[in-house]
Amino acid sequence: MSQRGDVEPVTEENPAEMASIPAESVPTLKVALLGCGVVGSSVATMLVENADDLAARVGARLELIGIAVRRPERARPDVPVDPALFTADADTLVRAADIVIEVIGGIDPARGLILTAMEHGASVVTANKALLAEDGPTLYSAAGEHGVDLYYEAAVAGAIPIVRPMRESLVGDDVQRVLGIVNGTTNFVLDKMDSTGAGFAETVEQAQALGYAEADPTADVEGFDAAAKAAILASLAFHTRVSSDDVHREGITEVTAADIQAARDMDAVVKLLAICELVRDDEGAPTGVSVRVHPAMIARTHPLASVRDAYNAVFVEASAAGELMFYGKGAGGDPTSSAILGDVVAVARHRLAGGHGPKESAYADLPVVDMGLATTRYHISLAVADRPGVLAQVASAFADHGVSIETVRQRMLTDDDESRASLVIVTHRATDSALAATVDALTGLDTVDAVVSWMRVEGA
Amino acid sequence: MSQRGDVEPVTEENPAEMASIPAESVPTLKVALLGCGVVGSSVATMLVENADDLAARVGARLELIGIAVRRPERARPDVPVDPALFTADADTLVRAADIVIEVIGGIDPARGLILTAMEHGASVVTANKALLAEDGPTLYSAAGEHGVDLYYEAAVAGAIPIVRPMRESLVGDDVQRVLGIVNGTTNFVLDKMDSTGAGFAETVEQAQALGYAEADPTADVEGFDAAAKAAILASLAFHTRVSSDDVHREGITEVTAADIQAARDMDAVVKLLAICELVRDDEGAPTGVSVRVHPAMIARTHPLASVRDAYNAVFVEASAAGELMFYGKGAGGDPTSSAILGDVVAVARHRLAGGHGPKESAYADLPVVDMGLATTRYHISLAVADRPGVLAQVASAFADHGVSIETVRQRMLTDDDESRASLVIVTHRATDSALAATVDALTGLDTVDAVVSWMRVEGA
Known part of the structure; x- marks a missing residue:
């Protein structure tokens, strides 16, 4: 059993200096890895191949003491570690570690293993957005109780540093709004629909063929993945607990080629956005938070519009900082490992030199407002009769509901049907x-034949 | 005299919980502010106006105990603090503080005050790029010796979180290259030259009239400001000490409207870039770092090309993370204060709960290579005789020096001079x-009348 404090720092004041100390006198921290899929393999490889640099940056060697997998006997020639490190006994493994890296994903058994690890004094680095969005407070509470760290940069937007900037860099400012492209699969699909004019179904097939979409793409295209990330971002941005269940979620399965064309016509693109907004009363006092995931049109001049392919980006508006954007790869073994290893170095430094990272900050405790109270702009396409008075009637329908019109554009539907x-x-x-x-x-x-389509417009 | 440890944490395990403790039982940390110009005024205002939120996020109240200025008697109606807080005696002030915020800028007296503050147990948050780039190791060494923090997010790219991502988020990865637009004035000038076709001198005048350039724009247009930031970024990226003097520096004063047009002709823009690159030998082992600031053409498809006006952005290439970009406001009172207050919260949390932020990491200790050994691409415009054999002769000149040509484009200079x-x-x-x-x-x-212009091309 490993307890916090086992590691005797050689010099508490300046761990970086240990880089010049002979290897045998450098302390060692025991690292357990849970999961060895695409991300886990990359993490294991980086731990081994970058061992000397990591030791110099931490001030201690990171010793990989085991990798918990379902089938330890399976050959994994791509992972450059002693095959004896693979074990099916995750529970025993986490009790022996100083640092546990969890890349199994999902709620169970990940949650139980993380809690066991913390009980036994290990700090935890996880990429598990689903677990954090469902039950983050339980993890935070266990970390606080046992005096260990909980880090999860890789849980949102892969390689992009966004969790640490939200938790630490922007913590002296007031975040007003976060607009994130946080799911690479849907961005790839929407980007291809924009550049080719193809429909949703055939573009998803193409994405699957290229490895950008899973065989079952539900978690991505229905917005579940983005909703978990939105919950995490909103919790950090607004110092308020937000779980996946609080997030209004609409996926991209109903986005049509016509929607994409409608966006093009107004010099916009369609993106699946994770949106976190502070809601204020008339005096400007915060009264709640709006957290939602849905497709939206965004002007081509907006920095998010140029995020192509499977890239991710998070656009943040804060009172003092103004507009910020963080851009990069949101998925993949190596990009995700970059975020994980950064966290591993951080928690390792804490174990060595004392202290710990930020705890949960949920003091603002704002209510999550119902989607109906969220404010946004709308793009609505109507098929109407082409005769005097129609626009007046349509405009009245908007006015009756207190909705102010920004622009109207009318055109003939086809040459051979001049009355529509x-x-x-x-x-x-x-x-x-x-x-x-x-x-x-x-x-x-x-006078209205049909509401052909409607879509929210963001990023004004 | 205030010593590290004066503050008794109410609960070491969970400082965030203190938000719910009555105000009178919350501990207090004494904050001293050095300088009250545009940035200092904004910092003071945020400390006062956001006091409750800052207290909840830190777990302690941040008490502004004094603001050191040259003329304390001057009326400052925009700064919502007791006028008695202004003092000319910075030296006494820093000795009484737990946290010192330095926004005076320049080398002296800033350096002496920071060192005195650390000697007396204060952690330091500074925006002072010039001092960090000239003498960062001295500050780090003092911080290590006295067990205090040295944070400086605001020193590079204003509001954009880039120092913390480089120091912490990317510390498990290997940064290969940093390309930064880190000076807003020069980006504004070059962007306007691109959009208007105007020359350098008149565009600088326009920038001055709009407040985007100083009356004496030397530090910006000659690249001194960008060079200091390049040194800081390179030090963090490559775990190697790099000072301003190590940075090859060329400003934008010689960029002509013709250069901008030449860039347009190849679908590129001209940007002043701060470039930090790892140099490797034939086996791929790092042998040095190249750190330079100069104008360069960059393709319009590159994410940095769309950074308009006075915005900043830092593009990072890392082995595992791939390409990342950080974008936002690089200057101004409020954006800079956002970065400073984030650092203040971080160092305040450390004082309360123990531990400290990352120390200097310079173990890689790579040499800074001479500019002559830096590798880049070039755009060269020649006026030549238009007759057979000229291209062969020109191509030979490139081949003789081992320079491989990517593209050649030839065109008549004017209609009335068919031989050129x-x-x-x-x-x-x-x-x-x-x-x-x-x-x-x-x-x-x-056969070559003139080398009309040449410029480096980056971001391939």
Whole structure:
């Protein structure tokens, strides 16, 4: 059993100096790895291949004492470690470690192993967005109780440093809004739909063929993955507990080639956004947080619009900092390992020199507001009769629900049907419920053939 | 005199919990502010106006005990503090503080005050890029000796979290290259030259009129400011001491409207880049670092090309993470204060709960290579005679110096001078000295009227 404090720092004041101390006198920290898939293999490889640099940066050698996998007997020639390190007994492994890296994913057995590890004095580095978004407070509470660290940079946006900037760099500022492209699969699909004009189904097939989408793409295209990340980002941004269940979630399965074209027509692109916003009352006092994942149009001039392929980016608006963006690879073995190893060095330095990283900060304890109260802009495309008075009738439907129109564009639908026209309307900010009621009212107008499509517009 | 340890943590395990403890039982940390210009005023305002949130996030109240200025008697109605807090006696002030925020800038008296503060047990947060780039190791050494923190997020790229990501998030990875737009004034000037076609001098005047350039713009346009930031970034990226003097520096004063047009012709923009690169031998082992600031062409498809106006961005390439970019406001009172307050919270948490931030990491101790050994691509524009054999002769001059040509574009110079032509050549990567020798050789060719311009090309 390993307890916090086992490691005797050679010099507490300056661990970096230990780089010049002969290897045999450098202390060792025991590292357990849970999981050896794409990410785990990369983590194990980096721990071995970069061992000397890591030792110099930490001030202690990181000794990989075991890798917990379901089938330890399976040959893993790509992982440059002693095969004897593989074990099916994760529970025993975590009790012997100073630092546990959890890349199994999912809720169980990951949660139990993390809690056991902390009970036995290990700091934990995890990439487990689902667990953090479902039950983060339990993990934080265990970390606090046992005086160990809980780090999870890799849980949001892969290689991109965003958790640490939110937890530490922006902690003296007030975050107003976070707009994130935090799921590479959906960004790849939407980007390809934009560049090729193809539909959703065939683009997903292409993404699967190229390895950008899973055989079962549900977690990505239905927005579950992005929703977990939104919950984590909102918790950090607003010092408030937000779980996956609090996140309004719409995926991209109903985004059509026509939607993408409609976005093009207004010089915009469609992105699946994870949105975290502070909601304020008329006096400007924070009254809640809005956390949602849905497809949205965003102007091509917005920095997020140029995020192509499977890249991720997180756009942050803060009171003092203004607009910030963090861009990079959101998935993949090596990019995720980069984030994990950064956390490993951080928690290892703490074990060596004392102290620990930031605890949970949830003091603001703001309510998560219902989606109906979230405010956003809308793009609505209508098929209407082309005769006098139609626009007035449509405009009244918006006005009746307190929704202010920003732009209207009318054009003939086809050359051979001169009595029908298309109306494209973009609104100012209004509540989601007012917009939904407006769409209902429009559907009931006899001059409106159909509400062809509607989509939220973000990033004004 | 305040000593590290004066503050008795109410609960060492969970400082965040103190948010719920009545105000009178929350501990207090004494904060001294050195300087009250644009940044200092904003820091003081945020400390006062956000006091409750800062207390909840730290677990202790941050008490502003004094602001050192040259003329304490001057009225400062915009700074919402008791005028009695202003003092000319910085030396006494820093001895009484737990945390010292230094925003005076420059080498002296900032250095002496920081060292005095550390001797007396205060942690230091500074935005002073010049001092860090000239004498960072002295500050780090004092911080280590006295067991206090040295934080400086605001010293590079203002509000953008980049120092912490380099020091902590990427510390398990290997940074290969950093390309930074880290000076807002020069980015504003070059961006305006690109969008208007105007020349350097008139654009600088415009920038001055709009407040984007100082009356004496030397530090910005000659690249001194960017060079200091390059030194700091290179030190962090490569775990090696790099000072301002090590940085090869060229400003933008000689960038012409013709250069900007030449960049446009190849679908590129001109940016002043702070470049930090790891240099490797033929086996891939690191042999040195190249650190330089100069104008360079960069393709419009590169993420840095879309950084407009006075915004900053830092593009990082790391072995495992791949390409990352950090974007935001690089200057201004509030953005800089955002970075400073984040650091203040970090060092305050350490004082409360124990531990400290990362120390200097310079173990790699790589030599800074001469500019002649830096490798880059080049764009060279020649005025030549338009007759057979000229291209062969020009191509030979490149080949003779081992410089490989990527593209050549030839066109008539004017309609009325059919015997003269323009040759635009872009090279593959070659050493700067080989390129300089090539340019010399080209100048000596009788078929070459003139080397009209040359500029480095980055971000391939």
